[in-house]
Amino acid sequence: MFRLSLEVSQAILNGQPVVALESTVITHGLPRPQNLELAQALEAIVRAEGAIPATIAVIDGQLCVGLDAAQLEALANAPDVRKLSSRDLAAAVAQKASGGTTVAATLRIAASARIRVFATGGIGGVHRGSHWDVSADLPELARQPLVLVCAGAKAILDLPATLEQFETLGVPVVGYGTNAYPAFYSVESGLPTSDRVEDAAGAAALARTHWQLGGGGVLLAAPPPTETAIPRDEVEAWIAQAQAEADAQGVRGQAVSPFLLARVAQLSGGRSLQANLALLKNNARIAAGVAKELAAERTSQI
Numbered sequence: 001m002f003r004l005s006l007e008v009s010q011a012i013l014n015g016q017p018v019v020a021l022e023s024t025v026i027t028h029g030l031p032r033p034q035n036l037e038l039a040q041a042l043e044a045i046v047r048a049e050g051a052i053p054a055t056i057a058v059i060d061g062q063l064c065v066g067l068d069a070a071q072l073e074a075l076a077n078a079p080d081v082r083k084l085s086s087r088d089l090a091a092a093v094a095q096k097a098s099g100g101t102t103v104a105a106t107l108r109i110a111a112s113a114r115i116r117v118f119a120t121g122g123i124g125g126v127h128r129g130s131h132w133d134v135s136a137d138l139p140e141l142a143r144q145p146l147v148l149v150c151a152g153a154k155a156i157l158d159l160p161a162t163l164e165q166f167e168t169l170g171v172p173v174v175g176y177g178t179n180a181y182p183a184f185y186s187v188e189s190g191l192p193t194s195d196r197v198e199d200a201a202g203a204a205a206l207a208r209t210h211w212q213l214g215g216g217g218v219l220l221a222a223p224p225p226t227e228t229a230i231p232r233d234e235v236e237a238w239i240a241q242a243q244a245e246a247d248a249q250g251v252r253g254q255a256v257s258p259f260l261l262a263r264v265a266q267l268s269g270g271r272s273l274q275a276n277l278a279l280l281k282n283n284a285r286i287a288a289g290v291a292k293e294l295a296a297e298r299t300s301q302i
């Protein structure tokens, strides 16, 4: 059922730093050809920072941890590939199906492989209007002991409600060099984080203590790079329009987030896409730093 690449399995066995990367962002979150270019760029950034990338996806029913170049390309170009969340994994394995794994599904697979750090763009959360539509990313992060580096929750969501959920679930929301909770495309959401660390070493130390106390996931919120970040009031108009269109068209379930992201990209004339790509790269770089700190602590304890 699990298929770890040789490089990733050796890195895990040797206690080297590994960064998990999700694949729904490749299959459903970004347009072609930026999706493949981004997937390759994230792996290159993690390597340049001295860690091993482990892109996670389901291919022909195998839970793959670490993809080769051909697998990554096939996934990025596959038509009608599935979006797989936690609950979809067993069916995909049984049916020998392929798909991109959401943050929730990636967390579960990464934790099984004993990976401790994961980079994504924006985590899922509580949808606007439909407060019963809560991403499986939230309960899964509460459960799995990983540091998830992201630029907060996707701005298309109800951010105050999503933050309340993190509190309920016992997930620390830690600002990376900031007390301001970012809003994905925007540096500030107007809401505070629950904690703050200054650097990768601080994040690793906080996570390790959280795990010693029996905690699960830690959300490390990194503000998006300022060069491509978009002020929140500008983004809000596009999101409101996209959400209204989704409601009018009856877009439901797994289709909601991809629909909103694509529509906001169109309405912003591509600016949201540039912000999304830049923050994904920034998060991969930070995640590699945290993975190195956690690996160093582990080695020094032996």
Ligand code: PSU
Residues within 6 Å of the ligand: 022, 023, 024, 025, 026, 028, 029, 030, 101, 102, 103, 104, 120, 121, 122, 123, 124, 125, 134, 135, 136, 137, 154, 253, 254, 255, 256, 257, 261, 276
């Ligand atoms: N962040 C992005 N683009 C994405 C996603 C996150 O920048 O496409 C994906 C993640 O895989 C996340 C999923 O887990 O969207 C959330 O989907 P939903 O809201 O249906 O749970």
Ligand code: MN
Residues within 6 Å of the ligand: 133, 134, 135, 253, 254, 256
């Ligand atoms: Mn949903």
